[in-house]
Every structure is written in structure tokens, then in C-alpha cells.
Amino acid sequence: MGLSTESQFHVLAVDDSIIDRKLIERLLKTSSYQVTTVDSGSKALEFLGLNEDKHKDTNQLSISPNSHQEVEVNLIITDYCMPGMTGYDLLKKIKESSSLRDIPVVIMSSENVPSRINRCLEEGAEEFFLKPVKLCDVNKLKPHMMKTKYKNNHQNPENQENEEISEEIQPQPQQQQSNNNNKRKAMEDGLSPDRTRPRFAGGLTVASN
Amino acid sequence: MDGVAQLKKRLADYTTSLYDEGYLDDQFVQLQQLQDESNPEFVVEVVSLFFQDSQRLLSELAKALEQQSVDFRKVDAYVHQLKGSSSSIGAQRVQRACISFRNYCDDQNIEGCLKCLQQLKNEYSLMKNKLETLFKLEQQLLEAGG
Numbered sequence: 121m122g123l124s125t126e127s128q129f130h131v132l133a134v135d136d137s138i139i140d141r142k143l144i145e146r147l148l149k150t151s152s153y154q155v156t157t158v159d160s161g162s163k164a165l166e167f168l169g170l171n172e173d174k175h176k177d178t179n180q181l182s183i184s185p186n187s188h189q190e191v192e193v194n195l196i197i198t199d200y201c202m203p204g205m206t207g208y209d210l211l212k213k214i215k216e217s218s219s220l221r222d223i224p225v226v227i228m229s230s231e232n233v234p235s236r237i238n239r240c241l242e243e244g245a246e247e248f249f250l251k252p253v254k255l256c257d258v259n260k261l262k263p264h265m266m267k268t269k270y271k272n273n274h275q276n277p278e279n280q281e282n283e284e285i286s287e288e289i290q291p292q293p294q295q296q297q298s299n300n301n302n303k304r305k306a307m308e309d310g311l312s313p314d315r316t317r318p319r320f321a322g323g324l325t326v327a328s329n
Numbered sequence: 330m331d332g333v334a335q336l337k338k339r340l341a342d343y344t345t346s347l348y349d350e351g352y353l354d355d356q357f358v359q360l361q362q363l364q365d366e367s368n369p370e371f372v373v374e375v376v377s378l379f380f381q382d383s384q385r386l387l388s389e390l391a392k393a394l395e396q397q398s399v400d401f402r403k404v405d406a407y408v409h410q411l412k413g414s415s416s417s418i419g420a421q422r423v424q425r426a427c428i429s430f431r432n433y434c435d436d437q438n439i440e441g442c443l444k445c446l447q448q449l450k451n452e453y454s455l456m457k458n459k460l461e462t463l464f465k466l467e468q469q470l471l472e473a474g475g
Binding site: 138140147150203 | 363
């Protein structure tokens with residue numbers, strides 16, 4: 121598909137406030153990210169393909185057959201204070217899931233409560249943004265998304281260069297399954313500690329530079 | 330029909346007054362910066378959502394405070410929501426009114442809460458009028474070719 125050599129990062133934004141969803145969506149789109157917004161933690165988990173009753177199967181792929189398998193999520197940004205499942209609860213569930221835990225999570229909150237911030241960071245959140253979130257905050261997201269760099273998995277002639285330059289080997293056989301999250305898990309298995317190293321200094325694809 | 334220059338000046342002066350009088354803060358500027366040719370109505374859209382949401386919250390607040398036994402946690406939750414949304418659009422005075430309101434919730438002071446609700450309604454009304462005027466001026470300028 122020759123739409124763009126620059127495959128976009130996809131962010132899932134979670135916030136119960138319609139105003140804040142609109143705002144975060146615009147901020148993310150301005151930064152050229154693909155965005156999906158949902159209004160609750162449970163809807164977020166649904167979107168990610170994680171069913172509540174399957175969360176115990178941490179070693180199995182807890183992805184339901186009708187999940188959005190073609191859609192990869194590179195970062196989750198969530199509000200802290202939400203009715204029902206808080207952003208912290210959502211963070212925990214994500215980190216407990218073997219298929220989702222590598223997705224970076226960022227928490228947003230209108231309240232500057234150090235203990236809350238620490239708790240989230242300790243639970244594995246990458247960043248904690250105070251609301252209202254600004255463009256300069258969103259600019260901090262890219263390095264985290266680079267860690268889940270599996271944008272160019274789909275075999276694509278334009279990506280040949282990427283594969284050469286990238287030292288992280290993509291386990292080809294395991295990609296035959298259409299399940300996206302299989303890849304993620306497979307990646308985990310095949311990966312070296314290099315995973316955390318930023319892949320490219322600048323843009324996402326080498327071919328276009 | 331005013332000339333473009335006059336309209337521009339009127340808009341600029343009006344905008345300045347909104348900041349000077351504390352109705353708007355920097356967050357509103359942030360919103361405007363997110364508006365561009367691909368999203369030319371962004372600010373109006375966000376503000377419209379704010380109006381709708383605020384109306385809902387204010388009416389819920391009135392209802393909650395009318396109850397025989399007031400659920401202050403509920404009241405606080407509504408005010409928290411309004412505080413958040415007003416902060417997100419830069420509606421500074423509305424946000425501040427929410428902050429005061431929450432203190433009375435903490436004290437479980439019904440009288441205080443009712444007074445705050447009235448104040449909040451006033452601030453919201455003012456904000457709404459100001460923003461609608463602002464948008465009207467912008468529209469006039471656009472139509473005049475500015």
C-alpha cells in the first residue's frame with residue numbers, strides 16, 4: 121500500500137470527559153498520530169481485546185476472536201479519575217496482561233497529588249501529565265512509542281531497508297498467524313535488551329529519509 | 330458595515346479584555362493554536378461541548394442539592410467534572426468558582442454549596458455570553474473578508 125511510507129503510531133486515549141477526549145484527540149492528531157478515544161477503562165480493555173474474564177490466563181493470548189486484530193496500539197493515554205475503573209486500575213490490568221504489558225501507558229490527572237503520581241509510575245506508567253495536557257506534553261510521547269516499534273511488521277518492500285538497519289530480528293514464521301498480539305508476544309520472546317533502545321533518531325522509516 | 334480594520338481592532342480589544350478580566354487564561358490560547366485549516370472550527374466545537382456539558386452538570390448539581398439528604402460526594406464529583414472541563418478550555422473564572430465550591434462540599438455545608446452553585450451559574454452565564462460574543466466578532470471579521 122503506497123499511502124505513506126511513514127506508518128503512523130496509534131494511540132488509545134481514555135477519558136470520561138467528552139471535552140478532554142476532544143482535546144487529547146486533537147493534540148495527538150496534530151502530532152500525526154492515529155487516535156482512538158474511548159470513555160472508560162472497560163471500553164479500553166475491550167478495544168485492546170482483553171476480556172475481563174480472561175485476564176487470569178496471563179500466559180495465553182487473552183485476545184477474543186472479535187477483537188480489533190488489525191489495529192495495533194502503540195501507546196495508551198488515560199485519565200486517572202474516572203468512574204468505575206480508574207486510570208490506575210486500567211494501568212494495572214494492562215501491566216498484568218502478558219499481551220498488553222509492553223504497551224506504554226501515560227496517565228493524566230487534573231490533580232497534582234505526589235503519592236498518586238508515584239503510585240502510577242511505580243506501577244509502570246511512563247509519564248504522568250497534569251491536565252490540561254499541552255502540545256509540549258504530547259511531544260514527550262514519541263520515545264515511548266518507539267519502544268513498541270512494531271509498525272513495520274507487515275511485509276512491505278519499502279520496509280526492507282528498515283529490517284536491515286534494525287538489529288531487532290522480526291521472527292517471520294510466527295507472523296503467519298493473523299493475530300497481531302501474537303506478534304507482540306513473539307517479539308518479546310525474540311527480543312534482546314535492545315528493545316528499549318530507540319530505533320531511529322528521527323523519523324519512523326528510514327526509506328523516506 | 331464596519332471595515333475589516335475596525336472589526337479586527339474590536340476583536341483584538343475584546344479578546345484582550347477577556348484575558349485581563351480573568352475570564353480566559355492561557356489554555357484558551359492553546360486551544361486556538363490547535364485550530365488550523367484542517368480543523369477550522371475546533372475552538373467552537375470544543376466550546377460547544379463545554380456549554381452542553383456544563384448545562385448538564387449545573388442541572389445535576391441543582392437536583393443533587395435539592396435532595397432531602399444531600400450526597401456531598403456526588404455534588405463534589407459534579408463540581409470536579411466542571412472544574413476539569415472549564416480548566417481544559419481556559420475558562421478561568423468558572424474553574425475558580427468550582428474550586429471554592431469544593432471547599433464547601435468538603436465541609437458538607439449546604440448553605441455554602443447553594444451559594445456557590447449560584448455563583449457558579451453566574452460565572453458560567455458570563456463566560457457563555459463572552460465566548461458567544463467573541464465568536465460573533467470572529468465571524469463578522471471573516472465575513473468582512475478579514
